[in-house]
Amino acid sequence: MSETIPSSEIIVKSHKVNSTTQLLLLKNKWTTLFNRADSKFFLSWRWIASFAHNALDSGYTLYLTEAAHCDETVGLGLFVKTQETRNILFRYTQLYLHKTGDDALDKSWIEYNDFVLDARAPKAIRAAMWSFVISHFSDVDEFVLGVSEKGVCDETSAILKRFLVRDYLHSNGYKLPISADGDTKYKSAQARSQIRRSNKLIEQMGLTFTVSRDIKDYSSAITKLQPMHENTWQEESGFCTGTFVKHMELLTQYNDSTALISAELSDANNVVAVLIGFVHKDTFYYYLSANETSTNNKIKYGLSLHHFVIHWCSQQGLKYYDFLAGDYRYKRSFTDNTLQFSYLFFQRPSLKTKLEHWLRGTKKRLFSRE
Incomplete structure (x- = not known):
């Protein structure tokens, strides 16, 4: 389907959500867009509001990013900003889409992660939203996306083509036609x-x-x-x-x-x-x-x-029984209809990120020789 909303006419903005009272005000906007989007269950208001409520109660601030065209909402996403130190040397400011970076809080494990995008122009809206995010959050070193389907990862990688990519995981998913x-x-x-x-x-x-x-x-x-x-x-x-x-x-x-x-x-x-x-x-x-x-x-x-x-x-x-991500034998026994999922860290190019990439690559080469 051709894109029917010109990217030049998409306006993106962001603001903080600090309470469940503010969160509840998003329901109509979120459900209206979701109902005309080609999104999977994990981007529904039911899942996202539960995630957001939990995150707020755990002390996190949410950053609502919204794309609009002619005063109509055409894209939505909720980010969490956090920090991580890896290998003692590398301290990063991170921005997670619909996750927190806290393993315990993220145990619910979102799949098919992405922005909620109006089905009339998902590629243009996704590009406009990511372009805004990397500019607006100029202090962020890493933008984290996952677990997401291959097509979403590929399109996001193309948008963030100047960024270094740190792969966290790749996995097959299984979807049985009924x-x-x-x-x-x-x-x-x-x-x-x-x-x-x-x-x-x-x-x-x-x-x-x-x-x-x-x-x-x-x-x-x-x-x-x-x-x-x-x-x-x-x-x-x-x-x-x-x-x-x-x-x-x-x-x-x-x-x-x-x-x-x-x-x-x-x-x-x-x-x-x-x-x-x-x-x-x-x-x-x-x-x-x-x-x-x-x-x-x-x-x-x-x-x-x-x-x-x-x-x-x-x-x-x-029409479908979706076993979701995870390459288990019992799933393979039901179907060989597979999907590919990834969890990716997009790193803003800097001396710090380039050094970490070099060290990781060197370590990988050394171990591969053993």
């Missing part, structure tokens, strides 16, 4: 066989599958999910941090056109598997799940629960 007739074919024949066998045994055990869009059911599912997730992932579980739990709870407070989904496998007395995700437009975004371990290795609670939710998505008329 068949409208409920007969979605999974990539792995072995996985298909395991799921059929597991489903049969689950039925014989009297376990039932339930799925809900109700916010109360979602909150209840979070409570059931937490101990199972912590037991599986130990200290790597987001539930080990209070700010992550708070973010999951805040998602229920900020309503918009998206939906919170919870699914369970259980009998009359026990819940053996829980999954939560989000729905926006034609896509289900799988976010978290955990399950008990069966004594029968033929029973695959996790695979079966995914299968049941995918079938439910088909019944709802959804």
Whole structure:
């Protein structure tokens, strides 16, 4: 689709957001733009407001960056400014888009990160916003973007082509197209066989599958999910941090056109598997799940629960089941339809950043020879 808003007519400005009272004033502006943007769930008001609320309560100041055309908002983003010292020598002022740079606070892990952009001219608006940001925040050494899809990273890299790029990570994501007739074919024949066998045994055990869009059911599912997730992932579980739990709870407070989904496998007395995700437009975004371990290795609670939710998505008329970023074998067993994601630091050229790049490159070359 051709761009219909000339870049020369886009005006960008920025101001601080210091309180949840100020944050709430953004709702109509954010949801109006989001509803006409080609953005994914993680840029919805529900997710962004929860992130922003959490950040404000943790003492951070937010910088709202807004692009306008003919007095109409066409681009929005929230930044957090922070500082980091690496290797004792290098101290950087950083600007994070929709993140804080605090590992505990960012455990909720935004994906498909970008500005919210009017679908009429996303490239022109993105370019205007980044151009403004690097000029307006002249004290910032590093501008941080991620986790973002490859196309967004490539376009941003082209806009910031004078900047040095520090790669933090690259990862594949998996997105399963859903068949409208409920007969979605999974990539792995072995996985298909395991799921059929597991489903049969689950039925014989009297376990039932339930799925809900109700916010109360979602909150209840979070409570059931937490101990199972912590037991599986130990200290790597987001539930080990209070700010992550708070973010999951805040998602229920900020309503918009998206939906919170919870699914369970259980009998009359026990819940053996829980999954939560989000729905926006034609896509289900799988976010978290955990399950008990069966004594029968033929029973695959996790695979079966995914299968049941995918079938439910088909019944709802959804077209995609997005497993998000993370290259895990169980995702590959469902589909080979992949996306590429990156987390990038764009460094303003300076003696300091060039020296760090040189040292990092030297270290990499030395280790590669061993």
